Amino acid sequence: MSNQDNQDDVLRWVERVATFCVEEWALPPITGRILGLLMICDPPERSAGEIAEAIQASRASLTSNMRFLATIGLIRKVRVPGDRTTYYRIEDDAWHKVVQRKLDGLSAFDDIADEGMALASGNGLDAQRIRSAQRALTWLRDIAAHNPLQP
Template identity: 80%
Template sequence: MSGPDNQDEVLQWIERVATFCVEEWALPPITGRILGLLMICDPPERSAGQIAETIQASRASLTSNMRFLSAIGLVRRVRVPGDRTTYYRIEDDAWHKVIQRKLDSLGAFGDIADEGVALAGPHAERIRAAQRSLTWLRDIAARNPPTP
């Protein structure tokens, strides 16, 4: 991680990431701590043991959270030639990929909303409101694509 001069500040920042993840995304605090650590550590790879030690987590809890983060594409496993240890890292474009997948899934909901409007007929205002919001979000994303 960063040098010992700012270790406390780094740990506080990791905790802020965890708090954000809990409050905004309803993720467990450990998931946010893992993300925070992997975003700020140098070098960018950490073993499960290093992660657990830094964020004071059990290996069992860490394992299930690493599986989740890997499944959603934020964290990937890394092997170092000649080293049997598995390391984890966040790719530089991981956030872009996750957000793009989320936007794509919201766009797919538009098809479902179309069917709902057809079914509900004149009583479909709530569905139309969802469609308008999703269309607005899709259009913003199309006009302002993030740069990975």
């Protein structure tokens, strides 16, 4: 396989990651492309310019998405001694953080459901819909509690 073939395969995979991030988490495609590239690149660090070139993104769009990913703790800046360029790499526990945030959100729904049940006042269809959502999310939260993620 030629280097170009491998590069094309990598970019197709990066695009699949981007599609997943768009469909599952409603993230912009560029955010998913950044994550995909930083997961598969070797060495694991890339400069903003290298990332922009690889995923064919504008520097302006890239900068705001890199800032977002750094703020939520999925990527970090890396400095190389003697090199003035800032590099970025995906955090080793990035996916653990993503999943943990989702699980934390499930717990937050309990309070919302309790408030909804008080508003629904009883056993009507509205209360049944709220109770159904609460049972499903509690079930998922309980599964995660019995099978904790390891970073």
